[in-house]
Amino acid sequence: MEDERIVLLYWDRDEAAISESSMKYGAYCTSIAQNILQNPADAEECVNDTWLHAWNAMPPHRPSLLSTFLGKITRNLSFDLYRKMHRGKRGGSQVDAVLDELEECVSGKDNIERQWEMKELIAEINQFLQKLPEEKRCMFVLRYWYVDSISEIAGRLGRSENYVSVTLNRIRGKLHTHLTERGFEV
Amino acid sequence: MKKEELFETLSDLDPAMVKKARDYQRSQGAAWKKWTAAAACAVIIGGAVLGVTTWRNGQESSAVRYPSGLKTVMAAYPASVAQTMDAQEFMESDAHWDWWNSYRELTTKSAELQSGMDAYYQKLMEQMLVSDNENTVCSPINLYIAFAMLAETSDGNTRQQILDMLGAQDMDTLRKNISSLWKSNYADTPALKSVLANSLWLDGEETYNDTTLQRLAEQYYASTFRGTPGSEEMNQALRTWTDDNTGGLLKEYTKDMAIAPETVFELVSTIYYKAMWRENFWEVDTEKETFHGAAGDTTVDMMKKTEWMDVYQGEHFRAVSLSLQDSGSMYFLLPDENTDVNELVSDPDLMKVIRRDESSDNWYSPMVNLSVPKFKVSEKTDLIETVRALGVTDALDTDLADFSPLTGDKENLYLSKADHAATLEIDENGVTGAAYTELGISETAAEIPDDEIDFVLDRPFLFLVTGQDGSILFSGVVRNIDGR
Numbered sequence: 001m002e003d004e005r006i007v008l009l010y011w012d013r014d015e016a017a018i019s020e021s022s023m024k025y026g027a028y029c030t031s032i033a034q035n036i037l038q039n040p041a042d043a044e045e046c047v048n049d050t051w052l053h054a055w056n057a058m059p060p061h062r063p064s065l066l067s068t069f070l071g072k073i074t075r076n077l078s079f080d081l082y083r084k085m086h087r088g089k090r091g092g093s094q095v096d097a098v099l100d101e102l103e104e105c106v107s108g109k110d111n112i113e114r115q116w117e118m119k120e121l122i123a124e125i126n127q128f129l130q131k132l133p134e135e136k137r138c139m140f141v142l143r144y145w146y147v148d149s150i151s152e153i154a155g156r157l158g159r160s161e162n163y164v165s166v167t168l169n170r171i172r173g174k175l176h177t178h179l180t181e182r183g184f185e186v
Numbered sequence: 187m188k189k190e191e192l193f194e195t196l197s198d199l200d201p202a203m204v205k206k207a208r209d210y211q212r213s214q215g216a217a218w219k220k221w222t223a224a225a226a227c228a229v230i231i232g233g234a235v236l237g238v239t240t241w242r243n244g245q246e247s248s249a250v251r252y253p254s255g256l257k258t259v260m261a262a263y264p265a266s267v268a269q270t271m272d273a274q275e276f277m278e279s280d281a282h283w284d285w286w287n288s289y290r291e292l293t294t295k296s297a298e299l300q301s302g303m304d305a306y307y308q309k310l311m312e313q314m315l316v317s318d319n320e321n322t323v324c325s326p327i328n329l330y331i332a333f334a335m336l337a338e339t340s341d342g343n344t345r346q347q348i349l350d351m352l353g354a355q356d357m358d359t360l361r362k363n364i365s366s367l368w369k370s371n372y373a374d375t376p377a378l379k380s381v382l383a384n385s386l387w388l389d390g391e392e393t394y395n396d397t398t399l400q401r402l403a404e405q406y407y408a409s410t411f412r413g414t415p416g417s418e419e420m421n422q423a424l425r426t427w428t429d430d431n432t433g434g435l436l437k438e439y440t441k442d443m444a445i446a447p448e449t450v451f452e453l454v455s456t457i458y459y460k461a462m463w464r465e466n467f468w469e470v471d472t473e474k475e476t477f478h479g480a481a482g483d484t485t486v487d488m489m490k491k492t493e494w495m496d497v498y499q500g501e502h503f504r505a506v507s508l509s510l511q512d513s514g515s516m517y518f519l520l521p522d523e524n525t526d527v528n529e530l531v532s533d534p535d536l537m538k539v540i541r542r543d544e545s546s547d548n549w550y551s552p553m554v555n556l557s558v559p560k561f562k563v564s565e566k567t568d569l570i571e572t573v574r575a576l577g578v579t580d581a582l583d584t585d586l587a588d589f590s591p592l593t594g595d596k597e598n599l600y601l602s603k604a605d606h607a608a609t610l611e612i613d614e615n616g617v618t619g620a621a622y623t624e625l626g627i628s629e630t631a632a633e634i635p636d637d638e639i640d641f642v643l644d645r646p647f648l649f650l651v652t653g654q655d656g657s658i659l660f661s662g663v664v665r666n667i668d669g670r
Contacts (some may be wrong), residue, residue, distance in 0.1 A: 028208075063201075068205050079194065100189070118198075132495065140204075144196050
């Protein structure tokens with residue numbers, strides 16, 4: 001079914017919206033949850049919660065890209081669950097590795113009195129990524145949005161794992177510099 | 187800010203960008219969406235290539251294309267992939283994914299061999315690319331394959347000198363190299379043509395050693411033609427075969443191809459290559475600008491893009507590379523203002539650029555305002571003196587040359603002809619090139635700067651085109667570009 005019609009079902013409060021979403025985007029959302037949680041039962045729980053959250057979000061929302069709208073809900077729910085379960089614990093999981101990499105872009109401090117809005121920050125990051133060559137931009141998104149493993153990304157792009165990690169390393173360095181230069185003391 | 191906070195912030199990345207990243211695996215880039223217009227041009231050039239494919243698969247009788255007085259045995263080439271699709275369809279289909287996975291496996295082996303070929307590449311380019319005023323271009327891989335066939339037909343010191351020139355320890359090593367090179371540089375899909383072919387032209391009245399003929403057919407995919415050297419019939423067949431296997435791009439040179447009456451055998455090796463940039467240039471960005479050529483200024487079409495790119499900073503030059511879809515890269519090496527482009531050819535850093543040691547300090551990634559002129563370079567070279575300079579001398583001497591593996595005890599043979607022709611052209615969509623090598627054996631009768639840089643190729647520069655395995659397919663120096 002077309003995304004627009006699925007969104008209309010949500011707006012019409014028609015429960016078919018949920019089965020249609022699950023049919024079309026169930027696998028997509030599961031892959032995101034699984035990357036973050038690495039546990040099929042937990043992943044399934046988050047994906048089921050995704051439909052409920054979507055039900056509550058539409059209306060008022062009318063997303064133009066339903067896939068990433070749903071994917072974003074899954075990503076947030078999965079990360080919340082991950083944090084709940086791993087409070088104080090450190091495992092060698094995929095998301096731990098991703099977080100450690102992201103740590104290179106930030107100070108790690110709680111800067112409550114920051115001089116900028118989160119909205120401005122994400123706008124700046126979006127702009128930074130737009131200027132990257134497409135392959136590098138995809139590499140970044142696959143790693144830090146989808147939490148895909150390095151080897152999976154290498155396979156997808158037809159590149160060596162070493163190339164992918166070296167490239168990601170460079171992008172992180174650049175992102176940090178880019179943000180700092182523009183006054184974002186992250 | 188804490189890392190967890192950043193992770194959560196990133197969930198608000200531009201949704202279009204997020205969606206595209208997951209789609210990227212199959213369609214590999216928006217360049218393909220823009221490909222429709224360019225596909226028309228691919229089809230025209232592809233016409234000649236399609237012809238090749240049909241007779242390769244034996245669907246068309248060779249008698250139709252070649253005169254009946256000629257006995258021909260056509261080699262069986264790998265079939266082309268997804269022939270019925272256009273480039274965009276293919277890129278978005280599972281067929282591409284399947285093909286790519288198996289192709290990548292094939293190229294890994296050959297990639298390991300490449301560093302062993304660097305000495306050959308470098309020596310060859312020093313011989314082929316230096317010039318005062320003219321553009322130069324050659325296909326190192328094509329020459330390698332042609333001379334490997336010549337090594338198969340020779341023996342003793344004649345063979346040893348050829349092995350030395352190719353940097354191969356012995357025949358076994360050479361054969362292994364050829365097998366890997368062939369597999370990783372033979373690709374015939376709607377999106378990439380990297381088509382190799384070999385042929386052997388024999389005198390119908392002579393006898394030849396079957397073992398060698400068979401080896402050339404099986405390991406070098408050489409088609410065999412037997413006829414009367416010097417006859418128009420054979421010359422015409424030679425031109426037709428070479429044109430077919432070079433996409434008709436070298437007709438200005440092939441029209442003069444001829445097999446002299448005293449020829450005992452000829453070896454001809456070809457390559458046809460057409461690849462697209464992974465991310466193409468936009469035609470609307472192309473501007474007319476001045477190219478300061480060795481022979482004076484001309485106005486050229488300058489293609490432009492601004493991106494973060496990997497840049498190599500050498501002592502006397504700077505280089506960038508542009509990735510080619512499903513294949514290797516094209517490297518542009520611009521000498522510093524006070525360095526002659528001829529000096530680049532023998533710069534010890536040249537190989538470091540294409541072997542891309544990612545950890546090397548010479549590589550950095552600034553924002554680059556890249557300007558690349560559209561150009562076409564073509565050249566035909568008589569290789570006899572080049573070959574001599576590379577240490578292959580016995581083959582040129584009737585008293586010393588030994589071609590017994592093919593011709594038995596026939597005496598007084600020598601390498602009488604060694605021609606190489608190559609062409610390479612680039613535009614907003616990609617790279618197209620072709621080359622052939624013709625070898626005839628006759629009897630006697632006869633520092634790191636700013637974060638943003640301008641990389642403007644508006645004066646003579648050197649280029650290299652590599653395959654997926656790192657083989658150098660084409661190399662050349664552009665000194666002048668015809669005005670537009």
